[in-house]
Amino acid sequence: xxxxxxxxxxxxTYTGRHRRLPAWIKAFKKEWKRCARTPITNPDxxxxxPLPYRLVCSCPAFLHSCFLICKHLVQAVHQVPxxxxxxxxxxxxxxxWRHPDLRPLGPPPPGDYDKLEEPTVAKPSTCALxxxxxxxxxxxxxxxxxxxxxxSLGGLEKDNSDEDGDEDEAEAEIKETAQKYDNIIDKLSDLxxxxxxxxxxxxxxxIASIFQNTNTAVKFAERIQQKEKVERSSTALRLATFxxxxxxxxxxxxxxxxx
Numbered sequence: 001x002x003x004x005x006x007x008x009x010x011x012x013t014y015t016g017r018h019r020r021l022p023a024w025i026k027a028f029k030k031e032w033k034r035c036a037r038t039p040i041t042n043p044d045x046x047x048x049x050p051l052p053y054r055l056v057c058s059c060p061a062f063l064h065s066c067f068l069i070c071k072h073l074v075q076a077v078h079q080v081p082x083x084x085x086x087x088x089x090x091x092x093x094x095x096x097w098r099h100p101d102l103r104p105l106g107p108p109p110p111g112d113y114d115k116l117e118e119p120t121v122a123k124p125s126t127c128a129l130x131x132x133x134x135x136x137x138x139x140x141x142x143x144x145x146x147x148x149x150x151x152s153l154g155g156l157e158k159d160n161s162d163e164d165g166d167e168d169e170a171e172a173e174i175k176e177t178a179q180k181y182d183n184i185i186d187k188l189s190d191l192x193x194x195x196x197x198x199x200x201x202x203x204x205x206x207i208a209s210i211f212q213n214t215n216t217a218v219k220f221a222e223r224i225q226q227k228e229k230v231e232r233s234s235t236a237l238r239l240a241t242f243x244x245x246x247x248x249x250x251x252x253x254x255x256x257x258x259x
Contacts, residue, residue: 002235021086023240028067029085035074052076052104055095066242068096078103188217228254 050057050072062070080101088099095102191214198206227246230236231254239246 023238024067024090024242025085027240027242028088031065031067032069032074032080032085035069035071036079038071040071040075048072050076051108053095053108055097066244066247076105078105223249224252224254227252232257 048057048059050059050070052073055068055073056062057070057072059070059072062068062073078101080099084099084101088097088102090096091098195210198210223246227239227249230239242250
């Protein structure tokens with residue numbers, strides 16, 4: 001009941017919004033503004049290669065950011081308005097963040113369109129492309145000719161055989177992931193059997209070695225149980241998407257109560 005009571009209050013209380021904002025918006029806005037005002041000491045360093053049209057950077061800060069942003073990418077696009085943080089969408093493929101006001105400062109360098117898939121790059125009306133790069137998307141006229149789109153296979157036209165190859169790769173990846181799960185389950189099951197056998201001897205030297213080598217796995221299991229307890233509770237607040245406490249458990253699905 002507390003959960004539904006909270007939802008009822010949100011529906012009946014006018015806040016100027018048609019829905020509740022995602023839990024990660026506040027943290028994302030704070031991180032974006034921090035990156036915007038952090039000075040770039042060496043912008044010409046070849047070690048960093050920001051690609052604002054794909055929102056990818058090779059700096060360590062980008063790799064460790066839970067929002068996949070860094071100061072090089074934030075400062076490589078035009079200043080965003082306040083509504084950007086309320087309307088931006090978070091995708092599963094690059095570019096991760098998409099919004100009409102997310103416009104790079106300059107045209108893309110050669111090779112920036114490699115391995116891009118339509119429609120990850122917006123049209124000239126929303127991206128303000130300059131120079132000859134606008135021709136990559138074709139002119140808006142009444143002709144039936146299809147516009148030229150950056151190809152993901154190095155200039156080769158994609159045919160049906162490519163789709164079959166993608167399906168085969170997806171099936172192979174699923175089988176490989178399932179095999180990894182099975183290997184871990186088998187090894188942990190054998191470990192549990194070995195621990196049950198050694199328990200009858202109650203050797204303090206053995207338990208010290210066991211504790212030292214399994215402490216990380218035990219803590220990981222305890223954190224999964226804590227997350228499941230919160231998810232199953234009807235009174236506890238829902239976990240934030242980018243909660244630092246459960247960041248490494250983001251993709252671990254919680255079990256329902258009947259399992």
